[in-house]
Amino acid sequence: MSKTILYVEDNEFNRKIVRQLLAATTYRLLEAIDGEAGVATALEAGPDLILMDIQLPRLSGLDAAERLRQDPRTAHVPIIVVTSFALSGDDRKAMEAGASAYLAKPYSPRQLLELIRKLAPEE
Amino acid sequence: MATEAVTQRTPAGGRAARLDAFLLGRWPLGRLVGWVAAIRAPVHAKLLVAFLLIALLIIAVGVTSLQMLAAMGRHSRSLDEAHERVHWSQQIEHALALQMHFTTLALVVKDEAAIARILRENNRFNDTLARIEGAAPPDERTLIQQIRSAQEDAMGVVADIANLIREGKVADAMEALTTREDPLYRKIDGLVRQVVALEQARMDGLRAGVAAANRRSLLLMGGFAALAIVLALLFGFVISWSFIIAVQEAHGFLGQVAAGNFGVTVRVANRDEFGELAENMNRMSRELQRLDANQRRGAAELQSLNEQLAQASRAKSEFLASMSHELRTPLNAILGFTELMLDNLYGEVPQALRDPLVDVQTNARHLLRLINDVLDLSKIEAGRMELAPAEYAPADVVETVRASLRSLAAEKGLEFVVSVPPDLPAAYGDGKRITQCLLNLAGNAIKFTSRGRIEIAAELAGETLRYRVTDTGIGIPKDQLENVFAEFRQADATVTREYGGTGLGLSITKKFVELHGGRIWAESEPGRGSTFFFEVPLRVSESRAG
Numbered sequence: 001m002s003k004t005i006l007y008v009e010d011n012e013f014n015r016k017i018v019r020q021l022l023a024a025t026t027y028r029l030l031e032a033i034d035g036e037a038g039v040a041t042a043l044e045a046g047p048d049l050i051l052m053d054i055q056l057p058r059l060s061g062l063d064a065a066e067r068l069r070q071d072p073r074t075a076h077v078p079i080i081v082v083t084s085f086a087l088s089g090d091d092r093k094a095m096e097a098g099a100s101a102y103l104a105k106p107y108s109p110r111q112l113l114e115l116i117r118k119l120a121p122e123e
Numbered sequence: 124m125a126t127e128a129v130t131q132r133t134p135a136g137g138r139a140a141r142l143d144a145f146l147l148g149r150w151p152l153g154r155l156v157g158w159v160a161a162i163r164a165p166v167h168a169k170l171l172v173a174f175l176l177i178a179l180l181i182i183a184v185g186v187t188s189l190q191m192l193a194a195m196g197r198h199s200r201s202l203d204e205a206h207e208r209v210h211w212s213q214q215i216e217h218a219l220a221l222q223m224h225f226t227t228l229a230l231v232v233k234d235e236a237a238i239a240r241i242l243r244e245n246n247r248f249n250d251t252l253a254r255i256e257g258a259a260p261p262d263e264r265t266l267i268q269q270i271r272s273a274q275e276d277a278m279g280v281v282a283d284i285a286n287l288i289r290e291g292k293v294a295d296a297m298e299a300l301t302t303r304e305d306p307l308y309r310k311i312d313g314l315v316r317q318v319v320a321l322e323q324a325r326m327d328g329l330r331a332g333v334a335a336a337n338r339r340s341l342l343l344m345g346g347f348a349a350l351a352i353v354l355a356l357l358f359g360f361v362i363s364w365s366f367i368i369a370v371q372e373a374h375g376f377l378g379q380v381a382a383g384n385f386g387v388t389v390r391v392a393n394r395d396e397f398g399e400l401a402e403n404m405n406r407m408s409r410e411l412q413r414l415d416a417n418q419r420r421g422a423a424e425l426q427s428l429n430e431q432l433a434q435a436s437r438a439k440s441e442f443l444a445s446m447s448h449e450l451r452t453p454l455n456a457i458l459g460f461t462e463l464m465l466d467n468l469y470g471e472v473p474q475a476l477r478d479p480l481v482d483v484q485t486n487a488r489h490l491l492r493l494i495n496d497v498l499d500l501s502k503i504e505a506g507r508m509e510l511a512p513a514e515y516a517p518a519d520v521v522e523t524v525r526a527s528l529r530s531l532a533a534e535k536g537l538e539f540v541v542s543v544p545p546d547l548p549a550a551y552g553d554g555k556r557i558t559q560c561l562l563n564l565a566g567n568a569i570k571f572t573s574r575g576r577i578e579i580a581a582e583l584a585g586e587t588l589r590y591r592v593t594d595t596g597i598g599i600p601k602d603q604l605e606n607v608f609a610e611f612r613q614a615d616a617t618v619t620r621e622y623g624g625t626g627l628g629l630s631i632t633k634k635f636v637e638l639h640g641g642r643i644w645a646e647s648e649p650g651r652g653s654t655f656f657f658e659v660p661l662r663v664s665e666s667r668a669g
Contacts, residue, residue, distance in 0.1 A: 013456035020463060055448045084448040105448075106455035106491060109462050 002026040003120050006047040008038030008064065009082075010057055018051070021109045026122050035059025039067050042074050049120040050079045051112075052099075054090060062097040069098035078119040082107065147364065160365040160392040169395065173362040180351040187347055191340040198333040205326035208258060211251050212319040215270075218248035219315055223308050226281060229288060230296055238285045245278055255318065263321055270314045277307040369397035376404060386412035440507050443498060450494050457487045496627040503634045510638055512663050515554030517581040517588060518543045524561045524579055532569050538576035547581060550588055551662040556635045557590075563628040564592040564655045572596030575652070587641075589658045598649035607645060608633040632657070639663050 005027050009015050015031050022029050030045055032038035034057040042050055050068065054061040061081060068074040081094035081102045094102040100119060103112060147153045162169065222244040229237035252274075256267045280303045287296035369391040376389035387408055391401045461484045464472055472480065502508040525541050532539035550557075561579065568577045575595025582589050599607060608629050636643045641659035 011452050011456065014452060014459065017456060017459035017463065020468060024468060055445070084444070084451050105451040106458045109459050110466065 002028050003048040003123065004028045004030060004045060005049045005051060005116065005120070006030045006032065006038065006042055006045065007051040008032045008035065008041075008056060008061065009051075009053045010034060011053075014053075017109055018112070021113060025113070027116070027120075033057075035061060035064040039064050042068055042077070043071060046073060047077060049116060050074075050077055051082065051116075052079055053082045054084060054094065062093055065094070065097040065099055080115060080119065143364070146360065152361070155361050156364045156368065157392045159361050160369065160397075161394055163394040166366065166395045166397070169362060169365070173358045176358055177355045180354055184348055184351045188344055191344055194340060195333075195337060198329075198336060202326070202329055202333055204258065205322070205329050208255055209319065209322045209326050211255050212315065212322045214251050215248055215255070216312070216315050216319060218244050218251065219308065219311055222248060222277075222281075223304075226284065226300065226304060229285070230293065230300060233288050233293070238288070241281055241285075245274070245281070248274065255322075260325075263318060266314055266318055266321070270311055270318070273307055273311045273314065277304060277311060280304045280307060365393065366397060369393045369401065373397075373400065373404060376408075380408060380411065385415045436505060436507075439505050440502075443501055443505070443507075447494075447498050451491075454487060454491055454494070458484065458491070461487065493627075496631055499631050500627055500634075503631070503638075508634070508638065510553040510556065510663070512552050513554065514549050514551055515557070517547050517550050517557075517590075520554060520558045520561055520590075521579055521581050523558050524565050527562060528565055528569060531566075532577060535569060535572070536574065537569060537572060540576065540578050542578060542580040542582075544582060547583060548661070550659075552639055552659055553635075553663075556638075557659065560632040560635050560657060561590050561592070563632045564590075564657075567628060568592050568594035568596060568653070568655075572652070583661065584658075586661050587658045588661045589656060591654060591656050593652065593654040595652040598651055598653050599645065599647040600649050601647075604645055604647060608643065 003026070005022065007015060007018050007029060009018075009031075010033050015033075019029055019031070030041055030047060032041045036058045038050075038052065038056070039059065041047075050065075052061040052065055056064065059067075065079050065081060068077065068079065078100035079098065081097070081099040082105055083090040083094055083102050084105050091102050101115060103115060147156065159169065222241055225237055225240040225244055229241060249271075252267060252271060256264060259267060280299055284296045284299050284304065287293070287299060372389050372391050376387060379387045385408060388405045389401050389408075391397055393401070461480055463469065465477070465480055465484070499508065521541050521543050525539070529539060565577065565579055572594040573596070577595075578591075578593045580591040580593075582591070633643050636657045636659060639659040640663060641657060643655070643657040645653055645655045647653035
């Protein structure tokens with residue numbers, strides 16, 4: 001059974017990149033466009049990996065990550081936080097919020113795929 | 124007001140202070156002190172008057188005692204005189220006895236010498252009597268005149284007796300002596316005794332009077348001296364308290380001012396220098412209050428300004444965070460789609476399209492660097508750039524830079540070498556930022572060098588880590604060596620157009636080096652090349668950490 005990846009990102013083009021990147025793999029992609037929707041989808045679908053942008057409408061990526069960490073249903077799911085490196089310390093904040101890894105924007109799709117494969121190996 | 128001031132005094136003066144307070148509380152004293160304080164006269168005049176009054180008292184006491192001494196002298200003299208008169212009257216008595224004795228003797232020895240003795244004693248008697256009479260009071264004078272007339276009678280009888288003796292009529296002489304002379308002498312004797320008694324009585328009376336007068340004088344003198352002492356104490360007390368109260372008021376006032384209680388006022392009754400002092404202190408207090416109010420207002424304004432600035436700073440960094448995100452998100456899409464295309468994710472890309480796609484990628488990356496530089500600089504200038512110090516290997520920094528730029532140098536046909544001593548120890552600092560700095564310098568070196576070599580080096584000098592980038596490029600004129608670290612400045616504006624770049628790299632590098640507590644400089648010879656150095660402490664101090 002193929003693994004499910006949830007991408008929470010409000011920018012349609014960035015979602016499209018990941019969608020097209022993962023189209024060539026066995027991963028199944030779920031998308032959410034804000035923090036609240038991201039948390040709801042994660043709790044409902046139980047993905048194998050969550051890709052979370054740091055700056056999201058309604059609920060910030062960090063808060064969403066923290067909430068998911070505290071819920072037993074998603075506490076074990078690896079989360080990759082996508083930061084903007086606006087202020088040094090974003091990476092530290094991401095790790096404190098419970099992220100398994102962080103990736104700075106702009107990221108290379110190739111590197112993102114490597115990170116996904118590392119945290120949730122393809123079957 | 125006095126009691127309040129007194130309570131502030133030290134315990135050592137406690138008892139005296141309580142006494143003073145008690146005295147000041149008595150109605151006339153306190154009022155007198157206030158009255159003296161309110162006299163419109165300078166302090167030295169008041170003191171002068173007080174001292175003069177005390178000096179006058181001393182003089183008065185002296186004069187009085189001198190007068191007493193004089194009176195006592197007079198009394199003593201009159202006592203002496205009285206004593207002398209008593210003595211004289213006793214002498215009269217004695218002379219009379221001798222006269223009688225010699226008269227009797229003349230009867231026995233019957234010679235002229237004996238008669239002459241009677242006369243001599245008679246003369247002595249008369250002399251003495253005259254002396255007494257000279258100083259005698261009227262009642263006594265009557266007595267003396269009686270004595271004199273009796274004495275003259277007696278002398279008549281003596282003359283008769285003398286003649287009778289010379290004539291050899293001893294029996295008649297004896298007769299005259301017993302019948303005429305003896306009664307006369309007895310009469311005189313009685314009168315003389317009266318005089319003696321009178322004189323004695325006068326002397327006794329005088330002595331008692333002198334004793335009483337002396338007692339009175341002593342009492343008067345003592346009383347006067349006591350009064351002088353009390354008055355002197357009173358003057359001293361009043362004059363000193365008329366000043367001390369003002370000083371105590373000033374003391375309490377200054378204590379309040381020193382405690383920061385500005386605007387308090389001091390009120391003293393004095394209309395002398397202390398009064399002026401109090402007025403000046405009140406002026407000072409008002410001025411201090413005004414300045415304090417100004418200062419407080421200023422501080423409040425500064426505080427609110429500070430809050431506004433802090434808010435502006437927060438707004439700026441929020442803007443930076445959001446800007447950073449907003450700029451990177453579309454860039455992410457551009458770079459992402461380009462990479463997907465170049466990775467043939469959408470099918471094989473024809474060669475004719477591959478070149479422009481690489482151009483898109485190159486320019487997007489350049490735009491990313493520009494954005495990063497501008498954001499870095501903004502953060503530095505907002506004071507929000509913080510170092511993330513950790514252990515790092517300087518050799519790794521040099522290697523990272525070499526790996527990143529190797530292909531670029533190779534493309535331009537440049538010799539690209541690194542020089543790192545093998546025993547270089549681990550450093551403590553923000554390795555990522557140090558890498559960024561060295562990358563900037565080395566990138567510039569490649570950009571401005573068309574042939575020759577680029578050398579990147581790291582070396583240790585004591586506790587200082589020195590990085591160096593040497594090139595054989597166009598170089599920088601001496602007068603522009605300083606300017607190259609300024610923002611948006613390359614040695615020449617045309618350089619920017621020819622070589623590209625943001626013009627921010629050196630400025631950011633300088634700021635990062637300075638954040639580490641280091642320094643950056645360059646040496647160059649136009650046409651032959653440049654060497655850029657920067658030094659940072661091997662171990663950056665913790666206080667510089669973010």
